[in-house]
Amino acid sequence: MSTTQSLITVLKAELKAAGMTYASLARELKLAESSVKRMFAKGEMPLSRIDEICRVLKTDFAELSRQVADAKALRRELTLEQEAAVMADPKLLLCAVCALSQWTFEQIVATYTLSEAECVARFVQLDRLGIIELRPLNRYRLHLAKGFRWRADGPVMQYFRTRVVGDYYSGGFDGEGEMLMLVHGQIGRGLATLFNERLQRVAADFAQQHLADQKLAPDQKRPYTLIIGMRSWLFGAFRELKRDPDVHGPSVVGRRLNSAARDV
Structure with a gap:
């Protein structure tokens, strides 16, 4: 992440900590809310604008710089x-x-x-x-x-x-917005990492939406908990029924292929 992006991230965190929205910041800066959103989205703002935001947040550029440096050391x-x-x-x-x-x-x-x-x-x-x-x-x-x-x-x-x-x-996982899904299969070893990355993005989207919806009234929100897991696993009752290739030798399919090859 570039220094500019890190600075924008810190500013967003400061706004959140101060309980300020883009709309409230826009009022303080005497700007349109759309202008403030665009400014943060593009990450483009002059130092004079950063100083104005610091004034609103009751902090200074030196403190922001320290946080940018500390961000790399977050636990x-x-x-x-x-x-x-x-x-x-x-x-x-x-x-x-x-x-x-x-x-x-x-x-x-x-x-x-x-x-x-x-x-x-x-x-x-x-x-x-x-x-x-x-x-x-x-x-x-x-x-x-x-x-x-x-x-x-x-x-x-x-x-x-x-x-x-x-x-x-x-729970029954049958309420509004609820679901429970179990998917089992065999995939290439390298693809497991890709699926993990996709699942992490889903979790990040959920967390980001939680932050965005904090401004909603209590009666417009419901608490949800998203649990994501993925591991190399086979249900215990199924493991007991699984053939041991070291004991039983080649698989049935393998034996059939070998037999067909001999017939040819």
């Missing part, structure tokens, strides 16, 4: 100790998951039975753990990269497997 994974600390407190885990989804302080308090004091205390803990950078007015900047994942065998994923998976799949 893609937590240590075992950090994950264990998150798992030690259900309310801290809740705030960590909400922070990953870019929820605001106000959204968390309005949605869950956490008092403002409890939420502030958890934000302070997340700051100490290096997951967020807490800012005035309970705003924060996420210190986790877009490709962040919980440790494969860490405390959070262990909790997910034992407590969350069963609860998630116990």
Whole structure:
């Protein structure tokens, strides 16, 4: 990613942290909302415009530059100790998951039975753990990269497997906008990576739409959870019925082909 693109990304994150939309920024800059959208989409704006945006956001260019430099060091994974600390407190885990989804302080308090004091205390803990950078007015900047994942065998994923998976799949998946699909097949080894990349783009689209729809009224939204998985796997009951090529020798098809060749 170029420095200019990184700067635009940081500016977008600052707008989000400040609870500002393109429309509200446009009003502050005395511009049309379409002009602001185009400016961010193309990534083309003079330094004077960046200074104006910094004024609105109550920051400066030096701070933006520091964030651009820090962006390369965003965490893609937590240590075992950090994950264990998150798992030690259900309310801290809740705030960590909400922070990953870019929820605001106000959204968390309005949605869950956490008092403002409890939420502030958890934000302070997340700051100490290096997951967020807490800012005035309970705003924060996420210190986790877009490709962040919980440790494969860490405390959070262990909790997910034992407590969350069963609860998630116990539903009927027949409600509005719901679906459950299981597709099994054999593909070339190299193609598995390509499918993983496609699935990651779907997850990124979902996350981006979540951010875009935060401005909608509560009655216009519903909570959805997207779980994507892909692994080399065969159902246990089927594994028991599978032939062992080392024991049974060539496959039936192979034997038939060999027999046909001899007949020719």
